[in-house]
Amino acid sequence: MCGIVGVISQSPVNQLIYDALLLLQHRGQDAAGIVTMQGTKCFMHKARGMVRDVFRTRNMRALPGNVGLGQVRYPTAGNAYSEEEAQPFYVNAPFGIVLVHNGNLTNAQTLKQELFAVDRRHINTESDTEVLINILAHELELAARDLPLTPEEVFKAVAAVHRRIKGSYAVVALIAGYGLLAFRDPYGIRPLCLGEMPTEGGKDYMVASESVAMEGTGHRFVRDIAPGEAVFVDLAGQVHAQQCAERSSLNPCMFEFVYLARPDSVIDGISVYQARLNMGETLAQRVISTMPPSEIDVVIPIPESSRPAAMQLAQKLGKPYREGFVKNRYVGRTFIMPGQSVRKKSVRQKLNAIGVEFKGRNVLLVDDSIVRGTTSKEIVQMAREAGANKVYMASAAPPVRYPNVYGIDMPTMEELIAHNRSMEEIRQFIGADALIYQDLEGMKRVVSALQPALQGFEASCFDGQYVTGDVSVADFAAIRAQRVAQVTEEEEGADRSRLALQSAQGTSH
Numbered sequence: 001m002c003g004i005v006g007v008i009s010q011s012p013v014n015q016l017i018y019d020a021l022l023l024l025q026h027r028g029q030d031a032a033g034i035v036t037m038q039g040t041k042c043f044m045h046k047a048r049g050m051v052r053d054v055f056r057t058r059n060m061r062a063l064p065g066n067v068g069l070g071q072v073r074y075p076t077a078g079n080a081y082s083e084e085e086a087q088p089f090y091v092n093a094p095f096g097i098v099l100v101h102n103g104n105l106t107n108a109q110t111l112k113q114e115l116f117a118v119d120r121r122h123i124n125t126e127s128d129t130e131v132l133i134n135i136l137a138h139e140l141e142l143a144a145r146d147l148p149l150t151p152e153e154v155f156k157a158v159a160a161v162h163r164r165i166k167g168s169y170a171v172v173a174l175i176a177g178y179g180l181l182a183f184r185d186p187y188g189i190r191p192l193c194l195g196e197m198p199t200e201g202g203k204d205y206m207v208a209s210e211s212v213a214m215e216g217t218g219h220r221f222v223r224d225i226a227p228g229e230a231v232f233v234d235l236a237g238q239v240h241a242q243q244c245a246e247r248s249s250l251n252p253c254m255f256e257f258v259y260l261a262r263p264d265s266v267i268d269g270i271s272v273y274q275a276r277l278n279m280g281e282t283l284a285q286r287v288i289s290t291m292p293p294s295e296i297d298v299v300i301p302i303p304e305s306s307r308p309a310a311m312q313l314a315q316k317l318g319k320p321y322r323e324g325f326v327k328n329r330y331v332g333r334t335f336i337m338p339g340q341s342v343r344k345k346s347v348r349q350k351l352n353a354i355g356v357e358f359k360g361r362n363v364l365l366v367d368d369s370i371v372r373g374t375t376s377k378e379i380v381q382m383a384r385e386a387g388a389n390k391v392y393m394a395s396a397a398p399p400v401r402y403p404n405v406y407g408i409d410m411p412t413m414e415e416l417i418a419h420n421r422s423m424e425e426i427r428q429f430i431g432a433d434a435l436i437y438q439d440l441e442g443m444k445r446v447v448s449a450l451q452p453a454l455q456g457f458e459a460s461c462f463d464g465q466y467v468t469g470d471v472s473v474a475d476f477a478a479i480r481a482q483r484v485a486q487v488t489e490e491e492e493g494a495d496r497s498r499l500a501l502q503s504a505q506g507t508s509h
């Protein structure tokens with residue numbers, strides 16, 4: 001996942017986009033970028049790093065205009081260390097298009113060849129987003145008849161894009177001189193919503209990955225963009241919307257509710273916070289059926305994302321909920337960091353135990369999910385070092401056993417701690433005295449209870465069912481091969497970054 005935002009306003013948007021990106025920072029920490037448009041001229045600044053580091057005052061001053069978009073990137077295709085793959089992407093024809101994307105195309109490699117051989121377009125990076133913008137540009141070229149470009153032609157192009165690309169995609173694009181386009185894949189895997197703000201001269205509009213970006217910038221949440229739908233806001237502030245997919249259904253990514261999204265966001269009508277509370281409630285049932293609650297002295301969350309689930313679980317068990325770990329707020333989210341060595345080191349930098357909460361106690365540690373097991377293994381060890389008597393571990397999500405190809409960076413099975421391991425083997429790996437997982441059906445039931453309009457969830461990392469139903473063996477292999485090749489590069493890149501930092505700080509290791 002990444003965080004994306006687009007704005008069409010009656011006043012300058014650079015600061016507004018910056019603020020929205022800060023509110024979406026939890027969705028991507030690797031790179032950030034903003035494009036603004038004044039007249040038909042686009043201004044871009046993008047670089048690797050978090051929002052605060054990427055945009056200095058001089059960069060902000062160089063982003064004029066009342067229309068723009070931005071992105072925070074968590075790479076799931078291509079290279080995390082390449083500045084060129086930071087978003088937005090730009091193509092100069094037709095019209096001039098800039099685009100940001102959250103998601104992952106499963107047929108990017110095939111499309112890349114097709115673009116070159118048939119559409120005569122060259123793709124210069126490994127990013128699937130560069131493929132996407134070129135497909136959109138090509139289809140817009142075909143759909144546009146006489147000038148000016150009409151919303152109907154834009155929708156025709158989006159319909160053609162839906163037919164060609166596979167996978168997950170929430171997209172915001174600017175078409176120079178025409179307006180802001182936003183669309184969502186026909187399964188609604190990745191989130192995208194629309195907001196507005198009344199102004200003296202009419203209304204300003206915002207589209208963003210999560211509702212928190214609207215609330216935090218004073219916009220009123222209007223609605224989620226429907227799966228397969230495209231919304232086009234022209235430069236006069238007129239909103240046009242159309243369903244552009246032949247078939248559509250609402251199957252949001254379960255991992256958004258487990259971990260990715262902020263708890264104060266509402267996605268497709270489901271409060272992320274409430275979803276997490278409900279997960280805590282069903283997890284409590286699992287704990288009760290595994291061990292007598294009398295064996296547990298205290299429930300301790302592993303900050304940050306597990307807090308609501310842990311809180312509800314503790315209440316259900318009638319046990320005290322205590323903050324036993326303090327999180328260093330200056331270290332980012334470890335799971336979305338590229339490279340296993342960085343992730344591992346960051347767990348200890350990020351979390352520290354408070355001795356009194358552990359000494360001589362039987363503690364039940366709760367995390368939202370166990371993916372590679374990096375966090376749980378370190379944390380169990382830390383709880384023991386802090387003097388815990390027994391250390392039990394509970395996960396508010398079921399075992400993650402299958403690769404994700406829709407925008408969460410877990411493309412290979414081997415890296416997943418629960419893949420091909422029994423419960424006992426996982427327990428031994430993380431070193432806990434007991435291990436309790438959420439059950440998948442229970443989780444689906446309590447989250448879908450919050451939204452009757454759901455057709456289901458994209459929950460492939462838990463159940464191996466890929467909702468688009470069209471991921472071929474070759475697609476899996478291509479995604480896997482590309483990411484495996486990147487892992488080595490990313491590890492090396494991480495080492496390079498660390499060495500550079502150390503030499504800047506004058507340390508040697």
Ligand SMILES: O=P(O)(O)OC[C@H]1O[C@H](OP(=O)(O)OP(=O)(O)O)[C@H](O)[C@@H]1O
Nearest residue numbers: 304305333334335370371372373374375
């Ligand atoms: O099993 P693993 O591979 O370690 O991945 C799972 C862990 O990673 C995430 O935490 P993260 O530090 O990214 O973010 P958070 O502060 O939002 O919990 C998640 O909340 C789990 O704690």
Ligand SMILES: NC(=O)CC[C@H](N)C(=O)O
Nearest residue numbers: 001002075076077102103
């Ligand atoms: N996490 C995402 O949404 C990633 C978007 C895109 N696939 C990239 O790697 O840049």
Ligand SMILES: [Mg+2]
Nearest residue numbers: 302303304305
């Ligand atoms: Mg965590």
